Amino acid sequence: MARLEEYGAVVLAAGFSRRLPGENKLLKAYRGRPLLANVLEAVANLGLGDVVVVTGDDREGVAVLAQGAGLRRVENADAASGMGSSIAAGARALREGLAGVFVVLGDMPEVTAEDYARLATAHEQRPARICVPVWDGRRGHPVLFGAGYLADLAALTGDVGARGILRKAADVVSVPAASAGVLVDLDTEADFAAPSPDGPAENDRDASGD
Template sequence: MISAVVLAAGTSRRMGRPKPLVKLGRKTILQHVVANLEASQVDQIVVVLGFGAEKIIPTLKGMSCQVVVNPQYILGMSSSIRCGLSAVNPQARAVLIALGDQPYIPPEIVDVLLRRYQKEDQKIVVPLYGGKRGHPVIFGRKYWPELRALKGDVGGRELLHRHAQHVLEVEVGQEGVLADIDTPSDSRKRGL
């Protein structure tokens, strides 16, 4: 079993409004992220919300995800990772950490990463596009204590450096693994 944790708790300072509510066509950015994961082979989807959660929760009704609210989202990404991990099924042997502002990652790419992880159990699997690392990243269960120990506004990148010999990089040929939406100009560039 592999669970997905979608990090969508941030304050969206640069965007000026909650990013999970920004529309991309008929759906919000976050609805696209969750829908792509629903169509993939992940076994569970946990969405971590914080800032603006009361407005975002109704947009996820009817989707196959569990929503958890991080009351300490202001402490940074590490607190959202801990919050998400606490909701993951105890039977999960790995967690795929996805970002709530990356709607351009199709389920086929997620499935490629899942298959590679299943062949290389207990590794860290990270997608590449043009030689650059992106998201989502899969962490085997043995790395969870270190993920839980992270402090401040840092994510799993620290573990990628610490365990470089265990990182399996997978070239995916899909720019979506790098493309996030942080500012109004990002959304205009992408036609939002």
């Protein structure tokens, strides 16, 4: 059984909801509560060794949700520059000694505890690796990075995300996901009305970390 207490997570909640103008999608109602609340509750219940919620746009609303879930947060003052800077802010804030870190997207509420457990189990078999969930031949999120990649994550900038790390990594393993939730992200009104799996093909390596 995976020892999730040895792992940490960076939850990305600093986006600008550019495909849902006029509101922060992470605060939009989904299943009767803010979208992000679903993600934070799932992560909080995993029993991880450390979790950081990265805020940016509408940080006050996100901060309330993080506090409600019992999770600490860090503000990314450079959130407008893109996802890479948010991953870096979160990675720098994590405590030392973790076996690895999940990079979690705040708009993916259907990822299950078993999805996380499968990634951790695969990682424990070879701790230097990066583990990417795959469902129906498509890569999804969260991505689990071994501790050896923390410095690279902490050095990210701009909007490239972790694609460059994945592209150069020698040991990336595709892990069969427990659910289609690893492909379900909510960006538009249509997504909120009828969430459906989406994601890059399994062999589209560049897209797996962003």
